[in-house]
Amino acid sequence: MSAKINAVKGMNDLLPGAVGRWQELEALAREVFALYGYREVRTPVVEPAALYSRGVGEQTDIVSKEMYVFEDKGEDRLALRPEGTAGTIRAFIEHGAFVDGPQKWFYMGPMFRRERPQKGRYRQFHQIGVEAFGIAEPALDAEQIAMVEDWLSRLGVKTTLKLNSVGDPACRPAYLADLTAWLTERAGQLCADCRERTAKNPLRVLDCKVPTCQPVLQSAPRLLDRLCDPCRVHFDAVRAGLDALGVAYLVEPRLVRGLDYYVRTAYEFTSDALGAQSAVAGGGRYDGLVETLGGPPTPGIGFALGAERLALILEALGRPIPVRRPLVFLVAADEAGAAAVLKLSSDLRKAGVACDLDARGGKLARQFKQAERVAARFALVLGSAEVAAGEGKLKDMTTRQETPVKLAGLAAHLREAAT
RNA sequence: GUGGGUAUAGCUCAAUCGGUAGAGCACUGGACUGUGGAUCCGGGGGUCAAGGGUUCGAACCCCUUUACUCACCCCA
Numbered sequence: 001m002s003a004k005i006n007a008v009k010g011m012n013d014l015l016p017g018a019v020g021r022w023q024e025l026e027a028l029a030r031e032v033f034a035l036y037g038y039r040e041v042r043t044p045v046v047e048p049a050a051l052y053s054r055g056v057g058e059q060t061d062i063v064s065k066e067m068y069v070f071e072d073k074g075e076d077r078l079a080l081r082p083e084g085t086a087g088t089i090r091a092f093i094e095h096g097a098f099v100d101g102p103q104k105w106f107y108m109g110p111m112f113r114r115e116r117p118q119k120g121r122y123r124q125f126h127q128i129g130v131e132a133f134g135i136a137e138p139a140l141d142a143e144q145i146a147m148v149e150d151w152l153s154r155l156g157v158k159t160t161l162k163l164n165s166v167g168d169p170a171c172r173p174a175y176l177a178d179l180t181a182w183l184t185e186r187a188g189q190l191c192a193d194c195r196e197r198t199a200k201n202p203l204r205v206l207d208c209k210v211p212t213c214q215p216v217l218q219s220a221p222r223l224l225d226r227l228c229d230p231c232r233v234h235f236d237a238v239r240a241g242l243d244a245l246g247v248a249y250l251v252e253p254r255l256v257r258g259l260d261y262y263v264r265t266a267y268e269f270t271s272d273a274l275g276a277q278s279a280v281a282g283g284g285r286y287d288g289l290v291e292t293l294g295g296p297p298t299p300g301i302g303f304a305l306g307a308e309r310l311a312l313i314l315e316a317l318g319r320p321i322p323v324r325r326p327l328v329f330l331v332a333a334d335e336a337g338a339a340a341v342l343k344l345s346s347d348l349r350k351a352g353v354a355c356d357l358d359a360r361g362g363k364l365a366r367q368f369k370q371a372e373r374v375a376a377r378f379a380l381v382l383g384s385a386e387v388a389a390g391e392g393k394l395k396d397m398t399t400r401q402e403t404p405v406k407l408a409g410l411a412a413h414l415r416e417a418a419t
Numbered sequence: 420g421u422g423g424g425u426a427u428a429g430c431u432c433a434a435u436c437g438g439u440a441g442a443g444c445a446c447u448g449g450a451c452u453g454u455g456g457a458u459c460c461g462g463g464g465g466u467c468a469a470g471g472g473u474u475c476g477a478a479c480c481c482c483u484u485u486a487c488u489c490a491c492c493c494c495a
Contacts, residue, residue: 009486061493065420083495111495116420118489127495193492204493258494268495279495306495333453368455381453395454402454 010115010123020321021311022126025155026108029128032151036143038104038130043087045110049079055086055293057260059200066113080112083259084129085286085302086293092133093295102134108307120277120309129283129304136287136299138234141265142241144301148269148281149247157313159269159280161248164224164255165235166203166284168263171228176202178221189216206254224253234264261286265301273316274309281305326356327414328394329376331367333383340387344407351411371397377418380405 007013014022030040049069056063068080081087084107097103108128117123130147132140145161152159167175183190183198183205190198191210198205206217227235242249249267257266266284274280283303290298330345332338341357348355358370364381371379379395386392386407393402394417405413 006486066493113494115493116491117487118491121494125495129495209491276490277494282495304495309495331454363452364454365451366455370455372455379454383453385453397455400455 008123010117012122012124018311018321020323021314021319022307024322025307025310025314026128028154029106029108029151032147032154033106033130035150036104036147038106038132038147041088041091041105041107042109043084043091043107045081045112046078047081047087047090049077051086051090051293052079052082055089055261055289056083060258060260062113062259066115068112068114082113083111084109084127084304085131085259085261085289088129088131088302089133089290089293089295089300092131093290093293098134098290098296098298102132104130104132106130118277119275120306120312122308126307127304128307128310129302131300131302133290133298133300135301138237138265139241141234141238141285141301142245142247144283144303145238145242145249145267146245146247148283148303148305152269152280152310155310155314156317156319157271157280157310159271160250162252162255162268162270163239163242163249164252164266165227165231165238165264166257166262166266167223167227167231168287171226171231172223172263175221175223175226178226179203179205179223182221186216189213203256207256222253224251231264238265257282257284261289261292263287267303269305271309271313273313277306277309279306280309280313323375324354325375325377326354327376327418328353328355328378328380329367329371329374329397330355330357331364331371331379331381332357332361333364333381333386336384336387337382340382344382344410348411348414353411353414378414380410 033040049067052063052067058064062082067082070078072078088105088107092098092103092105106129109126110124111127112124114123115121130144132144145163149159149161166172180198180202183194183202187195187198189212190205191208191213193210194205194208194213197208203223205213206220208214208217224235239249239251252268255266255268262284264285264287267282268279269281270278271280272278281303283301285299285301287299288297290296290300328348330341332341338361345355345357356371356374356376358367361367368379376397379397380392381395382392390408391404391406394405394413395402
C-alpha cells in the first residue's frame with residue numbers, strides 16, 4: 001500500500017450511513033419552502049473575491065481572515081464562497097430578476113471558511129438559506145421567520161427564537177457613536193477583548209461573556225431604545241406579525257448579526273444541543289445590499305442555517321436516520337440459480353422493485369448474511385429446482401417464515417407483501 | 420491566531436515498578452453438502468502518531484513535531 005492521503009482539515013466526508021439524515025432535512029426544506037413560495041437557485045461555489053469584500057464587508061473576520069482566496073492563473077482574484085447571500089444577489093442582479101417583481105429564492109450547498117474547526121464548525125460546511133427580494137414590509141419578515149420555525153418543528157427540533165432590530169443608516173450611526181463613547185469611558189472596567197472590540201465592532205461588546213464585563217454592560221445604552229421611527233414601527237409590526245402567527249420569540253436587545261449588511265430585523269434560532277456553537281440559523285434584513293452590489297434599490301431579507309448543526313441536533317435528539325433498503329435479496333443456490341437470479345433482479349428493478357444480490361455467489365450462509373447486512377425485507381432462494389418449477393419460497397427476514405411464491409408476477413406480489 | 424485534552428489492531432479500549440503487545444466488537448474460515456442474528460473452535464490484522472533523548476532494556480520517562488478534538492475569537 002502507498003502512503004495514505006487524508007481529507008483536508010475541517011472538511012468532512014459524509015458516509016452512506018449518515019447521508020440519509022441530510023437527505024431528510026433537505027427534502028423537508030424543499031417541501032416547506034415551496035409551501036411559502038420560495039424557489040431554488042443554484043449559484044457557483046467560486047465567485048470574484050471582490051463580491052465579498054464589497055458585499056460582506058472588507059473588515060469582517062469572514063473576509064479579512066477566513067476567506068479562501070486564490071489567483072486564477074494570474075488573472076482574477078477568486079474566492080471560495082464563505083456565505084450564500086452575496087452570490088445569490090449577484091445572480092439576482094446579473095440576470096435582471098428584479099424586473100419580475102418580488103422574488104423568493106432558496107439555496108443549499110457548501111460554504112468555506114478557514115477557521116479552527118470545532119464542534120459544529122468546519123472549514124467546508126453547508127448552508128441552507130433563503131433570500132426574499134423586493135418587499136420591504138414587515139409582514140414578509142414575520143412570514144419568513146415563521147417558515148423557519150415551521151420547517152424546524154416538522155423535524156422535531158425545538159429551538160429558541162431570538163429577535164432584535166439593529167436599526168438602519170438613519171439611526172444606527174448616531175447610536176454607534178454614543179455607544180463607542182460610553183464604552184471608551186468605561187474601558188478600565190472591561191476585559192481586553194472588549195477594549196479591542198470597542199474600536200472594531202462596538203455592538204459585539206454588548207455580547208461579551210466575561211463575567212466581570214456583564215454587570216458593567218447592563219446599563220449600556222440600547223439600540224432598541226434609540227431606533228428611529230420607521231425602524232421602531234417596522235420592529236413592532238414584525239412582532240405583531242409573529243404574535244398573530246403564533247410564533248414564540250425572545251426580544252434580545254444584544255443580538256447582533258456578524259455581517260455588515262444587516263439592517264432592522266435580525267433573528268437567530270439557537271439550540272442548547274450544540275455545545276458552544278449554539279446558533280443553528282441566523283438571518284435578517286439587508287435593504288441596501290442589492291444596491292451596494294450594483295443593482296437597483298431593492299429591499300431584501302434572508303437567513304442561513306448550518307446543516308451540520310441541524311444534523312447534530314437531530315442526532316442528539318436520537319431521531320432515527322431514514323434508510324432505504326432492498327425489498328428482496330436474491331440468493332443463488334447453484335449455477336442455474338445464479339443465472340436466474342441475475343435475470344430476475346433485472347426484471348424486478350425494471351418493475352420498480354428495489355432488490356439486491358451477492359454477485360460473489362458462494363455458500364448460502366454467506367449470501368444470507370449479506371442479505372441481512374443490507375437489511376433486505378425478504379430473501380428468495382433460487383436453484384435449478386425453483387427455476388424448473390417456476391416457484392420459490394419467499395422468506396420474511398424478520399419472522400423467518402417462508403411462503404411459496406410463483407416467480408411470474410413476483411414484482412406485484414412483493415409490492416403487496418410489503419404493505 | 421491563542422489555550423486545554425487526546426493519540427496503542429478497522430472500531431472501543433487494556434497493558435502493574437520501565438522488562439519487548441492484549442481483549443471485546445468487526446472481518447474471515449470451520450463445526451453446518453439448500454438458509455442469516457445464537458454457541459464453540461481457528462485465522463488474518465500493529466512503524467504503540469512521527470522523530471530524537473535517557474536506559475542493559477521504553478507503549479510507559481524527557482524534548483520536538485504532527486494529527487485529531489474541545490474551547491476562546493468569530494460565526495451558520
